[in-house]
Amino acid sequence: MEFIFTRIRTCFLFFVATLSALLLCIAAGAQAKFSTVVNETQPGLNEYIQVEYTVENAKSVENIAPPSFKNFRLIQGPIQSSGMSIINGALSQYKSISYVLQPIVKGKLSIPGALAVIDGKPVRSNTVTIDVRSTGGSGNSSQNSGIMPVMPRSWPAEEPQVSEEYILRPGEKMSDKIKKNIFVQTDVNKTVCYEGEPIVATFKLCSRLRSESTVLRRPSLNGFSVYDMIEPEANRPSVESIGGKTFNVHTIRKTQLFPLQAGTFTIDPVELTNKVSFLRTAENHPDSRDPVQRFMDRFMNDENRGELEEQSFSLASKPVSVTVKPLPEAGKPAGFNGAVGKFIIYSELEKAVVPAGDPVTIKVQIKGEGNFTVINAPQLQLPAAFEGYDPVVKETVNKAIYPLTGTKTFTYTFSARDTGTYKIPKIIFSYFDPSRAAYQTVQSDSFTLKVTAPAKKSFFASHKIKINPATFDWRKSVSSATLWGIAAALLLILVCYLLVRKKRPAAKTPAPALQPVAAANPVQAEPIKEEPLQNARLALAEGRSQEFYGEVNKAVWKKLSATLQIPSTELNKFNVVSQLRTKGVNAEVVSQLEHVLNDCEIALYTPVHSASDMQQTLTRADAVIGAL
Numbered sequence: 001m002e003f004i005f006t007r008i009r010t011c012f013l014f015f016v017a018t019l020s021a022l023l024l025c026i027a028a029g030a031q032a033k034f035s036t037v038v039n040e041t042q043p044g045l046n047e048y049i050q051v052e053y054t055v056e057n058a059k060s061v062e063n064i065a066p067p068s069f070k071n072f073r074l075i076q077g078p079i080q081s082s083g084m085s086i087i088n089g090a091l092s093q094y095k096s097i098s099y100v101l102q103p104i105v106k107g108k109l110s111i112p113g114a115l116a117v118i119d120g121k122p123v124r125s126n127t128v129t130i131d132v133r134s135t136g137g138s139g140n141s142s143q144n145s146g147i148m149p150v151m152p153r154s155w156p157a158e159e160p161q162v163s164e165e166y167i168l169r170p171g172e173k174m175s176d177k178i179k180k181n182i183f184v185q186t187d188v189n190k191t192v193c194y195e196g197e198p199i200v201a202t203f204k205l206c207s208r209l210r211s212e213s214t215v216l217r218r219p220s221l222n223g224f225s226v227y228d229m230i231e232p233e234a235n236r237p238s239v240e241s242i243g244g245k246t247f248n249v250h251t252i253r254k255t256q257l258f259p260l261q262a263g264t265f266t267i268d269p270v271e272l273t274n275k276v277s278f279l280r281t282a283e284n285h286p287d288s289r290d291p292v293q294r295f296m297d298r299f300m301n302d303e304n305r306g307e308l309e310e311q312s313f314s315l316a317s318k319p320v321s322v323t324v325k326p327l328p329e330a331g332k333p334a335g336f337n338g339a340v341g342k343f344i345i346y347s348e349l350e351k352a353v354v355p356a357g358d359p360v361t362i363k364v365q366i367k368g369e370g371n372f373t374v375i376n377a378p379q380l381q382l383p384a385a386f387e388g389y390d391p392v393v394k395e396t397v398n399k400a401i402y403p404l405t406g407t408k409t410f411t412y413t414f415s416a417r418d419t420g421t422y423k424i425p426k427i428i429f430s431y432f433d434p435s436r437a438a439y440q441t442v443q444s445d446s447f448t449l450k451v452t453a454p455a456k457k458s459f460f461a462s463h464k465i466k467i468n469p470a471t472f473d474w475r476k477s478v479s480s481a482t483l484w485g486i487a488a489a490l491l492l493i494l495v496c497y498l499l500v501r502k503k504r505p506a507a508k509t510p511a512p513a514l515q516p517v518a519a520a521n522p523v524q525a526e527p528i529k530e531e532p533l534q535n536a537r538l539a540l541a542e543g544r545s546q547e548f549y550g551e552v553n554k555a556v557w558k559k560l561s562a563t564l565q566i567p568s569t570e571l572n573k574f575n576v577v578s579q580l581r582t583k584g585v586n587a588e589v590v591s592q593l594e595h596v597l598n599d600c601e602i603a604l605y606t607p608v609h610s611a612s613d614m615q616q617t618l619t620r621a622d623a624v625i626g627a628l
Contacts, residue, residue, distance in 0.1 A: 032058035036125040053114040054096040067112035076100040103132040168280045181208040184317040196340030197434040206247040217271040224257035262326035271316040333430035341370015347444035355454045369403045388414035416451040549603035589627040
């Protein structure tokens with residue numbers, strides 16, 4: 001009995017000891033660990049090595065302080081990282097900082113440990129000794145130690161995803177899905193502006209469905225000069241949040257509109273035809289499925305089982321009204337020509353001293369933002385002794401920026417007939433600033449031009465040839481060989497002339513001319529009238545839409561230039577419409593003209609046109625040219 005009791009006690013003690021040891025091991029394994037690790041213990045001189053101080057299984061880590069890296073050059077760091085891992089159900093966490101170093105001396109070098117406060121206690125990591133050799137002294141660590149310093153980078157923000165509503169579950173109506181998840185809208189950045197002040201109109205399709213859309217009717221933009229800000233082929237859909245939901249947004253058109261006159265104008269809607277596709281699920285896809293099951297259905301492609309249903313319909317945006325205020329009459333400068341925006345002016349005289357009669361060039365540059373198309377050449381006041389010419393105009397604008405930004409350069413060329421010193425006065429330019437609701441005036445520098453006498457030199461003076469008629473003897477100046485050469489050339493010319501004349505056929509006696517018979521009723525021949533739209537009609541008949549609109553545009557502008565006698569530098573829509581209204585042209589003719597010019601502008605960005613649209617444009621152009 002005592003023997004049995006002794007054996008039981010021995011087994012119990014062994015079990016307790018084993019369990020205690022196991023618990024100690026587990027406790028030791030769960031303790032925080034702070035270590036120093038290097039990727040290379042025998043690097044070459046000037047090579048890169050990576051030193052990492054890592055804390056594992058700590059509840060809290062505070063202030064990992066690195067040591068002083070003596071005999072090393074710090075290339076990069078500190079680089080912080082942290083993470084966790086689960087192995088056999090056990091959670092392990094770590095936090096580390098690393099440095100990229102370059103040894104600058106040979107021999108055995110010590111990398112001291114770092115100091116950190118771990119779980120409230122100060123702890124220092126172990127020291128590592130490395131042996132730096134003289135080999136590998138090229139300094140290119142990427143070839144030897146494999147370490148390449150890495151520059152930190154910022155990751156782009158993740159773009160929100162659109163949950164497409166293409167599943168029709170039991171009880172859901174297709175019309176309700178369409179009404180809530182697809183629409184067309186027109187956005188304008190302002191609804192009240194001044195005459196000539198641009199506004200931005202954006203026509204866009206917002207959808208959460210799988211659809212195919214085609215523009216059925218373009219918006220009419222009567223009363224505005226139009227500058228498209230994006231190219232249709234470069235347009236990419238974006239994601240926007242509207243009413244708490246994300247939509248795929250397709251920009252149909254984004255444009256800057258410059259009002260040509262005061263009043264209230266309506267931006268007509270854009271109309272689209274759409275075809276959407278839905279998937280009608282079976283009864284075994286109730287809405288009560290839990291999110292995990294729904295995710296597994298999508299993952300296994302079970303969500304896409306059902307019947308495909310399609311629906312075609314039309315969509316249109318709502319019309320938008322814009323109120324255009326007239327430019328104030330109070331404070332309007334005398335030289336104001338319709339510029340609206342913000343501008344500055346520069347001028348440059350090419351030469352300050354020129355001979356009389358030589359051309360002189362002055363460049364005037366107007367820079368800023370606004371309605372560049374209506375800016376005409378500023379008045380250059382020249383002295384009476386100067387003869388000037390029409391300026392050369394060059395315009396550079398960026399239509400993709402609001403407001404329209406760019407530069408307009410005018411090159412003036414003139415010449416002075418008389419010598420003297422002349423004063424070229426400042427060039428004054430006025431514009432209306434909508435942000436201040438006031439007129440502003442800027443001016444360039446004035447110039448002083450000195451005109452000198454023209455330099456005149458005779459041919460003999462320029463070549464330094466002096467001839468004294470009293471002592472000049474041509475027989476001594478011309479050699480006998482030259483005289484014989486001249487005689488031989490004359491003889492050769494005479495022989496050639498005789499040979500050519502001998503071979504020429506005798507002239508035929510001309511037949512008597514037929515006398516015209518007088519008609520009983522003579523009718524005077526009328527000149528053939530040129531048809532301005534002949535090329536446009538031919539392009540319409542052959543279906544060449546782009547060429548058609550180009551020919552219509554060319555014919556209308558040619559007729560306007562001939563009728564109104566406007567210089568090419570001032571030929572723009574604003575001036576044309578203003579002069580037609582001043583001359584009392586019928587308002588209907590002016591409206592038809594604006595329709596034609598807008599159709600031609602829009603045609604540059606829409607490559608496909610219907611025959612009915614082109615015929616309507618041709619009819620309007622015919623009426624406008626006939627009226628003019």
